[in-house]
Structures are given as C-alpha cells and as structure tokens.
Amino acid sequence: MDYMPDDNSRYKDVDYWDDRYKTEQCYDWLGSFSKFHHLLEQHVRKTDSILVLGCGNSSMSADMYSAGYHSITNIDYSAVCIGAMSARHSDCPGMSWHQMDVRELSFSDASFDVVLEKATLDAIMVGEKSPWGVSPETACFIHKALTEISRCLKPGGRFVSITFADPFFRKRLYAKTQYNWSIRQFSYGEGLEYFVYVMTKGEELSPGDAALEKKLLEDAKPQPPVACSTQSEDEEDFISNIDL
DSSP, rough: OOOSSSSSGGGHHHHHHHHHHOOOOOOOOTTOOOHHHHHHHOOOOSSEEEESOOOTOOSHHHHHHHHHHOOEEEESEEEEHHHHHHHTTTTTTTTEEEEEOSSSSOOTTOEEEEEEESSSHHHTTTTTTTTTTTOOOHHHHHHHHHHHHHHEEEEEEEOOOOOOOOOOHHHHHHOOOOGGGEEEEEESSSOOEEEEEEEEEEOOOOOOHHHHHHHHHOOOOOOOOOOOOOHHHHHHHHHHHHOO
C-alpha cells in the first residue's frame, strides 16, 4: 500500500497518521536503531529515563529496550498509533505509551534524563517551501516543542535529535539561549548522510553557536523606514547642488 500523502502538508494532519497506522505495521524514518546505536550509546545511559517524541510505529523503542534501555516513555499524537504500539509491547515492563502533543507535554519539570526524537520535527517541517526559513506558524510550533523539551529535561539531561537536516539549517532552530543548552553534532549513514544533534541542558552555547544566534536576532530586527523625498524636494536639492 502507498502511504505517501498527496500533499506534504498532510504530514502535520493527525487524521493522515491515524489512517496510515490502521494498516501500516512498521516504518523507520532515517534508518533503524542499529545505524546510529554507536552514537546513541555515547550520550544515553542504560539507566536513563528516556522520553521518545513522535514514536510512530518505528521499531526504535523496542530495539532500544532489547539493547538494555528499560525506562522508555513514548508519545505520539495519534491515538491509533499509541493503542497499537501499547498492545504490541505490553510485555515490556518500564515501557509506556501515551497520546500527547509535543507542544503540551503533561510531564513535570525535569522529568527525564533524555528526550529523543527521530524525524518528528522533520515531519512537522516537511511542507515548508524553503529550508532558509520556516513559516511563522511552523516556527511557533517548533518553538513551543523545544521549550517543552527543555522544561522536561533534568539538569545535565540531553535532547537527542536525529534528522536529515544539516547544521546550516537545523542549528538556526536549536541555537537559542532561552533553551539553556549546548549543541554538539554528529552524523551517520553511507550515501545519504543523517545528523544527530545532542543538546545538553545547563550548558552554554559554544562561541560559534552564540554568534549564530546573535546574527539571526539581528537579521530579524525590523529595518528603519527609508526616507522618501517628494519630486519637488528632489528637484530643489538637485538645483541647490549645482556649482555655478
């Protein structure tokens, strides 16, 4: 069955995902857990409490569980997905499943050691016309999600974002002082390169990332209006500057 939507904007539509999850058993965006396990194990401990955002029907959480990560909370905004995945993995104590919006996480502050997302933010932004800038609506969505992620992280906790977006485009979303985290980047894949960003709560942005934030803030400032002269003023100025 072809699960591709007619329009990319439908990736933000919960009805699209509900319909898809009724028949699709499993799909792993950006490759399976084995492809980036070597990077994840450097930043996520087996004893960490982990929140997986937009879990979908990916095998990632189950594969992580098999690898020894046994404290995993999964959320997705599709109730169909959560119902199916909860039933499928009911034999995994310590693994839980909840229907939830990433912009309104119902967890207390500092609840998790790790928040992990794989292609969830990509799906939100897939309908954007240009990678150079996102629409105000999408920018607001992403900001709310990142604010909630930062809130739910413990001091020293890590937000791990796995994406196809390279640093030039993705860092402009993550490099903000208000999220109170540093950013490190890694990559994996042969042929197609995917990226892993690790944001550590309570650490400052690097000088380069801080400079990026400053530049983006300056670029976003409204420019002062340009004074426009009337035709008579232009003519008068022209006449006054003639050297007789």
